Amino acid sequence: MTDAMRGTRSLERAFQLLRLIAAAGAEGATPAQLCAAAECSQPTTYRLLQHLRRQGVVRPARRRGHYVLGYELFALGAQAGNASALREQARPVLLRLAQRFGDSFFLLVADGYQVLCLDMLAGELPVQSYSRSVGGRMPMGVGQASQALLAWMDKAERNEILRHNAASLRLDYGLEVEQIIASLASVRRLGFASGLVDRRLPGYTGLAVPILDAAGQAIGALSCALARPRMTDARRQALVQAMMQEAQQVVRHLGS
CATH class of the missing domain: 3.30.450.40 (GAF domain)
Incomplete structure (x- = not known):
């Protein structure tokens, strides 16, 4: 697989994680849940979550070990809308x-x-x-x-x-x-x-x-x-x- 193909695959998986986290609602989703739902390896899931956190589109939920959508998505969504x-x-x-x-x-x-x-x-x-x-x-x-x-x-x-x-x-x-x-x-x-x-x-x-x-x-x-x-x-x-x-x-x- 070329670097371009790997980059595209990672982008697709990142968006898949965002949709899964959105579907989880206020409670959020755990890395294990995301890993199973996305049929993605545990290391890849953790790596993508950390990238998404740094960009502000994912953040820790109140419930320990869970993730919810970040506020940056709200700002981007308001501009897109x-x-x-x-x-x-x-x-x-x-x-x-x-x-x-x-x-x-x-x-x-x-x-x-x-x-x-x-x-x-x-x-x-x-x-x-x-x-x-x-x-x-x-x-x-x-x-x-x-x-x-x-x-x-x-x-x-x-x-x-x-x-x-x-x-x-x-x-x-x-x-x-x-x-x-x-x-x-x-x-x-x-x-x-x-x-x-x-x-x-x-x-x-x-x-x-x-x-x-x-x-x-x-x-x-x-x-x-x-x-x-x-x-x-x-x-x-x-x-x-x-x-x-x-x-x-x-x-x-x-x-x-």
Whole structure:
């Protein structure tokens, strides 16, 4: 194995450790747990942990012998999440929507084969959502924000993403790629997405509108989530109108 290949392998393992530590939550993970989960040798695991500690992306947990994510990741994440000022401009929009309707609102963006939650504001009533929290991810194709993003995506890129996610969409959510594609023409015509019913959260619904730049590309989506009984025709109409106006407001501020 060449030095370049070894370096790439070490980088991949380091990111794998970070994801495992993140999944462990506040309690953290031990080197032994990380070693087993990553199928990595003990010396390599310890070496990578020490490198990650020196960079500030991993730190010791309160529980002796455990590791949690470091604060440097928070700083980097804040910068990454606002690289285009999208999160900064969308924050007051989410606040206004949540205060007006009392529902939970989200800012989501496409990230490869997934949808990433950049920001959210919880409403007055508890709600279940796929993103769950800032930084949460879901496969592209799941939820109304996916529809809003896919509908304005290049056809070749869209088809590649859905092809890659097809097995997960079918097995985990009960969604077929053909069903998703068939819904996109209506989404573009109406200007918003209502989501497709799946087996994970059948009791909840929502809406999403794309945030379109000057070139007509979807740079993100505003989404809301609420219990199905709350989604009356009048509420849907009010949500669509308000969210479309707020999406335009975000774009205007980004361009100013």
